[in-house]
Each structure stands twice: as C-alpha cells, then as structure tokens.
Amino acid sequence: MTALIALIRRDLRIALRVGGGALIGVLFFLTVVVLMPFAVGPDLALLTRLGPAILWLGALLASLLTLDRLFMADHEDGSLDLIVTSRTPLELTCAAKALAHWLAAGLPLVIATPVLGLLLNLDATATSAVALTLLAGTPALTFTGMIGAALAVTLHRGGLLLAVLVLPLSIPVLIFGVAASEAAITGPVSFGAPFSILCALSLISFVIGPFAAAASLRQGLD
Amino acid sequence: MRLCGRGIRCVRGGREVFSALDFEASSGATLAVTGPNGSGKTSLLRLVAGLLTLAGGTIDLEGGGAELSLPEQAHYLGHRDALKPALSVQENLEFWRDFLGGETFDPAHSLAAVGLDHAARLPAAYLSAGQRRRLSIARLLAVRRPVWLLDEPTNALDAAGQGLFAGLMNDHLARGGLIVAATHAPLGLPARELRIGGAS
Numbered sequence: 001m002t003a004l005i006a007l008i009r010r011d012l013r014i015a016l017r018v019g020g021g022a023l024i025g026v027l028f029f030l031t032v033v034v035l036m037p038f039a040v041g042p043d044l045a046l047l048t049r050l051g052p053a054i055l056w057l058g059a060l061l062a063s064l065l066t067l068d069r070l071f072m073a074d075h076e077d078g079s080l081d082l083i084v085t086s087r088t089p090l091e092l093t094c095a096a097k098a099l100a101h102w103l104a105a106g107l108p109l110v111i112a113t114p115v116l117g118l119l120l121n122l123d124a125t126a127t128s129a130v131a132l133t134l135l136a137g138t139p140a141l142t143f144t145g146m147i148g149a150a151l152a153v154t155l156h157r158g159g160l161l162l163a164v165l166v167l168p169l170s171i172p173v174l175i176f177g178v179a180a181s182e183a184a185i186t187g188p189v190s191f192g193a194p195f196s197i198l199c200a201l202s203l204i205s206f207v208i209g210p211f212a213a214a215a216s217l218r219q220g221l222d
Numbered sequence: 223m224r225l226c227g228r229g230i231r232c233v234r235g236g237r238e239v240f241s242a243l244d245f246e247a248s249s250g251a252t253l254a255v256t257g258p259n260g261s262g263k264t265s266l267l268r269l270v271a272g273l274l275t276l277a278g279g280t281i282d283l284e285g286g287g288a289e290l291s292l293p294e295q296a297h298y299l300g301h302r303d304a305l306k307p308a309l310s311v312q313e314n315l316e317f318w319r320d321f322l323g324g325e326t327f328d329p330a331h332s333l334a335a336v337g338l339d340h341a342a343r344l345p346a347a348y349l350s351a352g353q354r355r356r357l358s359i360a361r362l363l364a365v366r367r368p369v370w371l372l373d374e375p376t377n378a379l380d381a382a383g384q385g386l387f388a389g390l391m392n393d394h395l396a397r398g399g400l401i402v403a404a405t406h407a408p409l410g411l412p413a414r415e416l417r418i419g420g421a422s
Contacts, residue, residue: 006320010309010317017309076302078303079306082304082322085271
C-alpha cells in the first residue's frame with residue numbers, strides 16, 4: 001500500500017510541476033471548445049444542440065493527448081524496469097498509475113466543463129449533466145487508454161499508434177456519455193439508463209484495463 | 223546464499239547471443255562479467271533481473287527469502303538511472319525507498335554515503351552524469367536487497383567516486399550480500415571473472 005501511495009504521489013507531483021503536462025490537456029480542451037463556435041457559426045440554438053457532443057469530443061481528444069506519456073516516460077528513463085520487477089503486483093501498479101493520471105489529467109477536464117459550457121450556450125442543467133457524465137466517463141477513457149499506452153511502450157511506437165488503438169475502444173463511452181447528457185437536456189429517454197451503462201463501462205474498464213496493461217508490459221519486456 | 227545459472231541460452235531479436243552459459247556466485251563474493259561490446263553482458267544481467275525471458279537453462283537463488291522471487295530480492299542498476307528530472311534528489315530517493323519497500327534505511331544517510339547530501343533539495347535535472355550515477359547508487363543503500371546486479375556501475379564516476387563505490391560494495395559483501403557486475407574497468411575489489419563471447 002505504501003508503494004502505491006508513493007507512486008501516486010510521485011506521478012501527481014511530476015504532472016503538476018513545470019513540464020509535467022497536467023495543464024496541457026485542459027488547454028487543449030479549451031482550444032477545441034473555443035474554436036467550435038467559430039467553425040459552426042453564431043447560431044445559438046445549433047450550438048446548444050451540439051454542446052454536449054462538442055464537450056465530450058474535446059474531453060476525449062484531450063485525454064488522449066497526454067495518455068502516451070503514461071508509461072513512455074518511465075520506460076525511457078529505466079524506471080519501468082524497476083517497477084515491473086518490484087514486489088508490488090504489476091496490476092495494482094498499473095491501476096495506481098492510471099488513477100494518478102486521471103487525477104492529474106482527467107479531473108481538471110471535468111472541473112473546466114462548467115466554464116466551457118458557457119461558451120456553448122448551455123444552461124445550468126445541461127452543463128451539470130455534461131459535467132456529471134464526464135465525471136463518470138473519463139475514468140473509462142483513462143483505464144482503457146492505459147491498455148493502448150502499454151502496447152505503445154512494448155511495441156516501441158508512440159503517439160499515433162495509441163490513437164488508432166484507443167479511439168475504437170472509447171466509442172461506447174462516447175455514445176453513452178453523449179446520450180446521457182442529451183437525455184438530461186431534451187429527453188425523451190430517461191437520464192438513468194444511459195448513465196448507468198456509462199458507469200458500468202467505467203467499472204468494466206477498472207477491471208480489464210490494469211490486467212491487460214500489466215500483461216502487455218510483461219510480454220513486451222526487452 | 224548462492225546464485226546459480228545453468229545452461230543459460232539468450233536470444234535477442236532472433237539472434238543467439240550466447241548459449242550453454244554456466245555461472246555461480248555466492249554470499250560475500252563478486253562475479254565480474256566481462257567481454258567485448260555486444261557479447262551479452264547486459265543481456266545476462268537482465269536475464270537474472272527477470273527483465274528478459276530465458277530461451278533455455280535455469281537461474282536459481284538458493285538460500286534467499288522463501289516467498290520472494292529472485293528479481294524481488296535483487297537491485298538492478300542499469301544504464302538508465304530511473305530518475306525523474308522534475309523531482310528533487312531527495313524526492314527521487316524517497317520514492318524508490320517507499321516503492322521498493324522491504325527493509326529500508328534513512329535516505330539522508332544514503333545520500334551522505336554517496337556524497338550527495340549537499341544537493342538533497344536540488345532537482346535531479348541539474349545533476350551531472352556522475353552525480354546521477356551516485357544518486358542511483360544511493361538507491362541500493364536506501365533499500366536492502368541481498369543481490370546487486372550492476373551494469374557498468376562505475377561509468378561516469380570520478381576516481382573518488384569509484385573508490386567510494388568500491389567501499390560500499392565491500393560493505394555489502396561483508397553483510398553477506400552478493401554482486402554480479404558487468405564491467406570493462408576494474409571494480410577495485412577481488413572478483414571472480416566470467417568472460418562471455420569473443421576472443422575465445
């Protein structure tokens with residue numbers, strides 16, 4: 001347990017310090033959302049209708065942006081060698097790393113959502129619905145994305161491969177995230193059904209993500 | 223405690239690096255692995271550390287902790303320093319102490335032992351190559367592990383640093399430790415030599 005807490009503290013510290021990249025995701029999120037009204041035009045009704053989808057897409061891309069550093073940095077400086085062979089089970093280590101990554105890169109997206117909702121002409125209910133679905137859904141993005149990050153390390157390919165591997169896996173999260181937000185705003189479906197599925201997707205990823213990532217890291221040792 | 227390798231075969235990228243390699247090291251002794259570049263010194267250490275899979279043969283540690291695997295009882299000091307530039311010297315060391323766990327010691331003492339106590343609060347980004355090496359060595363002191371696997375440990379160390387490290391290795395051997403080191407330069411302490419590849 002000490003080991004996992006130490007790992008989470010270290011990753012958070014690195015992320016929050018200069019060059020750590022915790023803010024990069026939020027800035028990217030902000031840029032995407034700010035650009036969207038310029039692209040769509042000054043049609044307020046249209047912006048309101050597209051709002052949840054834009055916020056979700058922005059959050060998805062922003063979380064992808066920082067994900068490739070999840071194992072790559074540790075791999076490059078040799079820390080991963082020590083982590084893989086340590087006494088702490090690798091599955092737990094992977095889960096701890098994903099949790100730290102979500103706290104540093106995913107949670108700020110959720111916190112930024114109310115501000116960005118204003119730019120898209122979303123009212124308070126709609127904004128809080130989107131923020132709530134992001135809170136439930138972004139952990140799934142991080143934990144499934146971790147599988148891609150582990151594969152990218154073991155295959156010695158960064159960046160683009162990660163996007164190709166991870167984006168298909170995040171489609172269900174996107175579908176139910178946006179569906180739940182829309183349900184809260186316009187109906188007629190109840191908010192509960194898609195939101196429960198979204199939560200279920202997150203829970204599944206908590207189980208599958210760490211095991212798949214750990215298996216990939218073990219396989220790829222070289 | 224005895225570390226035994228029997229009939230080890232190593233394959234990297236479809237090419238056989240070495241085969242039918244036997245070695246043995248026991249408590250209080252040092253095994254120096256020598257050989258030309260590319261002969262597989264690092265590969266052998268990584269095999270022992272559990273970072274590569276054996277293509278054949280066995281590696282066993284007799285007389286170690288019953289419930290721990292060999293890699294869990296070993297320190298691996300590789301080419302790469304496993305240091306985070308954004309963290310201070312002390313934070314780097316404290317992280318590895320907490321993460322590796324087991325029997326640990328005060329990081330301040332470990333830093334003093336490698337002559338880095340004056341730089342404890344300095345971010346690791348500003349360390350020189352030799353200082354980075356010293357900080358990695360401090361990791362071996364902050365957490366007790368009976369087996370030390372050292373890959374070119376004296377690289378980048380100045381003469382004083384090499385003397386200091388020889389002393390630290392001697393202390394480790396005196397406590398019943400065991401060292402396997404891949405090296406080109408003399409380690410500064412008596413060692414059995416295991417020569418692999420080339421010039422045979």
